[in-house]
Amino acid sequence: MNHRRVLNSVLVYSLLPGMSLIFLIPVWMMLAGSFKADDLVLQHAGSLQGYFPASMSMQNYQDVFDRVPFLRYLLNSMLITSTIVIAGALVNSLAGYALARLRWPGRDWILLVIIALMIIPLEAIAVPLFYEVTLLGWRDTYLVQIVPFIANAFSIYLFYTFFLGLPREFEEAARIDGAGSWRIFFNIVAPNAKPVYAAVAILTFLTQWGSFLWPLMVTHSEEVRPLPLGIAAFYTLPPLQWGDIFAFGVMMVSPVLLVFIVFQRWFVAGVATTGVKG
Amino acid sequence: MARVVFNNVSKRFDDGTLALQHFSLSIQNGEMVVLVGPSGCGKSTVLRLLAGLEEVTAGEISINNRIVNHATPQQRNVAMVFQNYALYPHMSIRRNLEFPLRMAHIPMPAIREKVTAIADMLNLSELLERKPKQLSGGQRQRVAMGRALVRDPSVFLLDEPLSNLDAKLRAQIRADIAQLQKRLHKTTLYVTHDQVEAMTLGDRVAVMNAGSIQQVGTPDELYRQPHNIFVAKFIGNPGMNIIPSKVLNTGNEGVDLAIGTQVIRLSALSQPDDETIRKHIDREVHVGIRPEAFSILPEQNSVEIRIKTVAVEFLGHESLIYFNLREAGDSCPDIPLIARIAGKLEQPHGGDEMFYINPDSVYLFDRNGDIIR
Structure with a gap:
């Protein structure tokens, strides 16, 4: 044995x-x-x-900066991704909490819809979504790359399952101590959900940092385009130089690695507490 | 300082369960009332209704003559100690103690003063900078008490506060709570399933079963004058022995009861409530005898009963004797009974014995389980 x-x-x-x-x-x-x-x-x-x-x-790196506005792409990606991550953490955790704890009409139905939404990929709704943002006049803006991705069914579900498992007594004790609903959420519930916030932040960051199809559909000017469209530009920008693409790739991947290394411990804890495999 | 009144309170949960029906109870200023009952009897619901964590379905709850049915927990000025203590895990002990005061918008210097005072009183001064998970069970329990007491609530609620502690610590903290309550003189509602806690802590004890009160009284009243079989069996350790029986006759000589094939005569019973007992002649009744009412030696007026010993447990200062009334060819059902005898008792040969009962400690219950005498 x-x-x-x-x-x-x-x-x-x-x-x-x-x-x-x-x-x-x-x-x-x-x-x-x-x-x-x-x-x-x-x-x-x-x-x-x-x-x-x-x-x-370092010639390839030099080329990247000479041939495309790399810094512009980088700033765009950082702005778009960090806004989605931060706003998403707030919105999705509040939604998950409302579903797990508050009593309101239609709650069970909405939960069902959210769970169903998790299996629908962006590609399936990209075209109708495209029509919608066109009607709103949002094309070729930051807004169009941020707003549709703040609320996220999967993130809501992660928060929902975590809050379900959090002992109710913390919130009840806080209520008796005189705290209102918002204070209970921000002072008692959220600090205890740090691992889930970390897991959701990393998952969202990874998806959004590499997002390609949607920005390609809705943007055309370099001022608002993110990194993945920048790297794609090399394929259409003759001559095709692999060294430049590699250099671009290194610079694009480094922030992701950095984020993951910094939050690694929380991320593992978050995945463990929510029972979700990344 | 507060007087709490439950007036005909009922609670039905959303899923239809009736947790509480027609519950009435008043708690006097500074009194400690213990709610005791088996799990699921609705005792915690009473506490949560008073705390404002649940809304009543019908009836009224008032604190100091003010109806608080729709008041928030904060407006009621109640404090609660939870079974699992519910200390905020991400805050230090100091922050935990400060939290209710911060919520009440008390100025910081006053908060510091109160926290220091309560930490001194409960021996927590050394632990203030630690996190709850670095504390032992007993220490966490004290912090939970401190957090409840720090803002000087008018009503103090405790929900099974000792059930997560080991037996030794439980006895010690039980004594601490009793002492604290005497000193602070706070109106207190204490919930437990442990009748020992109820008997030792309560000024009065309310025994609950299936969502309603069975009896309210001092520990002594509950022990000596139980209103029904449920209370008789629940109070006392071990609880009262209940034996199905039949009233054969009642007259000047006493009451004759048939227990299996044996007939016992309780002379002392007959005088005061002869009429009440007469109504039950030839009817099924239940005889209740406390384990401590048996003796192995005859005393004045004592009644003898033949028994068959099954097992003996020696506990040091006393012995518990498990026995039944079964005899050869006996139709009496095999009901396990317990007697409690001081000192050590050797198991007799063959198991056949004679016990003596003090007739004053024999109770009679009717078929529905309500007391006859």
Whole structure:
């Protein structure tokens, strides 16, 4: 029995480095490629050389700033994503709380609709949504990239399940102590939901940072376009230079990695408490 | 300082459950009333209704002659200690104690003063900067008491405050609560399922079952004059033995009761309420005998009864004897009975024995379980 367990562990732990490599190699290749002269990137692609930066040239990074308004894209992405994350945390947690705790007519139906909404992908509603924002005259603005994504069924559901599991006594004690509903939410409930806020923030950040289809549909000027459209611009901007694309990719992915590393512990705790797999 | 009155209060929950019906109770200023009953009897509902966490369906609740049916918890000026203490986990003990005062918009210097005073009183001064999860169960319990007392509420509510503590700590904190209540003289409603807590803490005790009060009285009254079988069995540890029986005859010599194949005569019973008992001749009744009413030696006027010992538990200062009245070919149902005898009792050979009952401690209940005498 013990013998088998040891064997099992050996097997699992010898597989883990391999698995990690599979996920890490493309990222590493991107990093290595971003420092290479452009013609070398494709030349090395098929060989082991592809995994080592032949030179440490910053030329590709320079090119990115010269050829496209990278900083503009970056600022746009940061503005859009952080607004969605912050407003979303507020709106969705309040909605989840209302569904979990308050009594109001139609609550059960709305909960059902929200759960149903989780399985509808953006692609399915993109066209009607496009008509709607056109009617509102929102095309080619920040607004059109932010507003439709603040309320999120999945985030609401995460908050909802967490609040259901929170002991009611905290809120009842606060009520007897004289706190009103808003104060109870912000002073008692929300501070105890930090892990869920972290999990929702990271999930929202990841989705929105990489969002491509919707911005492509509703924007056309560079002033409001986010990073994913910026990287796409290289494919249509001759000459096609892989080194530049890699450099752009490195700069686009770094903030995501940073956010994840900073919030990692909370994120794991949040996923564990809500019982959701990311 | 407050007087609390429940007047004919009923509570029906949204799902249709009737948690409380025609509940009336008044709690005098400075009095400690304990609500006791099995789980699901509605005792916690009473507390939540008084706290303002639930709304009454019918009837009135008043505090100091002011009807508070629709008042918010804050307007009622009640404080509550929860079973799991409900200390805010993200706040230090100091912040926990400050919270009700901050909500009442009391100026900061006064808040600090009150928190210091209450922390001194409850021995919490050393713990003020810690978080609730760094405290032991007993310490958390004291913080919960402190948070309830700090803003000087007019009514103090406790919902099974000792049930999460181990037996030793429970006895100690029970004594602390009794002492605190005597000192502060606060109108208190205390809910528990433990009759020992009820008997030791309550100025008066209200025994509840299935959403209504069975009897309200001092611990002594409940023990000596139970109104029905439920109260008789619930109060006392172990509770009263109840044996189905039949009144055969009543007259100048006493009341003859048939218990299985045995007939016992209770002479002392007959005089005062002869008429009441006469109505029950040939009817089913229940005889109630407290475990402490049995003895192994005859005393003056005592009545003897044959028993069969099943088991003996020796507890040090006393023995619990499990027995029944079954004999060979006996039609008497096999009801497990308990006697409580001082000192140590060796298990007798063969298990057949004689017990003596003090007739003054024999109760009679009618078929519905209400007291006859």
